[in-house]
Amino acid sequence: MYVTHALTASISVLTLAFLLAASAARAQGPYSADDVKAGGVLFGGLCVTCHGFNGTGGAGPPLTRPKLLNAPDDAALRVVISDGIPDRGMPRVRRTTPDELRQLMAYVRSLGATTQAPVKGNPTKGAQIYASSGCATCHIVRGQGGVLGPELTDIGYLRGAAYLRQAIVDPGAVLPSGTLPIPSRGYREFLPVRVIKADGSVVRGVRLNEDVFTLQVRDQSGRMHSFRKSETKAIQKEDGISLMPPFGDRLKNEDLDDLVAYLASLGGAR
Numbered sequence: 001m002y003v004t005h006a007l008t009a010s011i012s013v014l015t016l017a018f019l020l021a022a023s024a025a026r027a028q029g030p031y032s033a034d035d036v037k038a039g040g041v042l043f044g045g046l047c048v049t050c051h052g053f054n055g056t057g058g059a060g061p062p063l064t065r066p067k068l069l070n071a072p073d074d075a076a077l078r079v080v081i082s083d084g085i086p087d088r089g090m091p092r093v094r095r096t097t098p099d100e101l102r103q104l105m106a107y108v109r110s111l112g113a114t115t116q117a118p119v120k121g122n123p124t125k126g127a128q129i130y131a132s133s134g135c136a137t138c139h140i141v142r143g144q145g146g147v148l149g150p151e152l153t154d155i156g157y158l159r160g161a162a163y164l165r166q167a168i169v170d171p172g173a174v175l176p177s178g179t180l181p182i183p184s185r186g187y188r189e190f191l192p193v194r195v196i197k198a199d200g201s202v203v204r205g206v207r208l209n210e211d212v213f214t215l216q217v218r219d220q221s222g223r224m225h226s227f228r229k230s231e232t233k234a235i236q237k238e239d240g241i242s243l244m245p246p247f248g249d250r251l252k253n254e255d256l257d258d259l260v261a262y263l264a265s266l267g268g269a270r
Contacts, residue, residue: 031102031103031105031106031109031110032106035102035103035106035107036103036106036107036110038100038103038106038107039102039103039104039105039106039107039108039110040107042096042100042103042104042107043055043104043107043108046093046094046104047060047093047104050090051063051160052160052162052163054111054114055108055111056116056117056160056161056162057159057160057161057162057163058159058160058162058163059159059163059174060090060158060159060160061157061158061159061160062116062160063108063111063112064111064112064114064115064116065112065116066112066113067112068108068112069157070085070088071108074105074109077105077108077109078101078105081093081096081101081104081105081108082096082101119161119260119261119264119265120257120260120261121254121256121257121258121259121260121261121262122257122258122261123258123261123262123264123265124262125255125258125262126257126258126259126260126261126262126263126265127262129251129255129258129259129262130259130262130263133247133250133251133259135152138243138244139151139152140152140153141153141266146222147218147222148205148206148218148220148222148243149190149243149244150190152263152266153266153267154266154267155263155266155267156263156264156265156266156267157266157267158267161260161261161264164260164263164264165256165260168246168247168248168251168256168259168260169246169247169248169256170246170248171242171244171245171246172240172241172242172246175239175240175241175242190206190207190242190243191206191207191237191238191239192204192205192206192207192237192238192241192242192243193205193206193207193215193217193235193236193237193238194234194235194236194238195215195217195225195227195232195234195235195236196232196233196234196235196236197227197231197232197233198231198232198233200233203217203219203225204219204220205217205218205219205220205225205243206218206243207237208224212229213228213229213230214226214227214228214229215227215229215235220243
């Protein structure tokens, strides 16, 4: 009798554990084919501008990875979609129904099961082109380089190859539009400005910070300047303009491929 009761209790515990595990599995996935299909439609309308067609990356990171840095599980993915990542420039997705949220998650997770196409070009040769083209004058990679432009240490993880190519060929084309605030700094980063001082001299560089009364600028030599707005003649914000020159006419196609491959390799697999 004791053995029978013990065996029954053990079976009950195992059954309960199985049911809980099955419930958790349903909550996390796998998702149905219909969910993935519907999520793809939603993704095309809400996410493709930043994350690229089929999630291959653009102004936002590629999603064709088995594990996403900011969404390692479904609970985190749900938060990312619902609330965005303010300090990384990702906005929250517009209000979605629970079904739509599940469908978006299903599609994003399906992208992680796809094979990411290799980037055309030779990253080793691209590193040499990066050095010979003077990119380190303005950009930092692993602590080395200038500070006038964005740091590139993890750029391959944060941006897609097509976006990187466009940023090299025509840097102004990939700038954020408008001078509206962004969450990470309060203003659009790396906005070029021309400050005409009271004595008529001009300082041109990128805006580091700005409030109602003051403006801080880093000039093209890396020197920092702080201005009281009331003591300047004019402050001209050059929206839609990049301080980085276009390299489309400076590089052969194969060199451009190699440079993109090098930049795409920065950040590595995570």
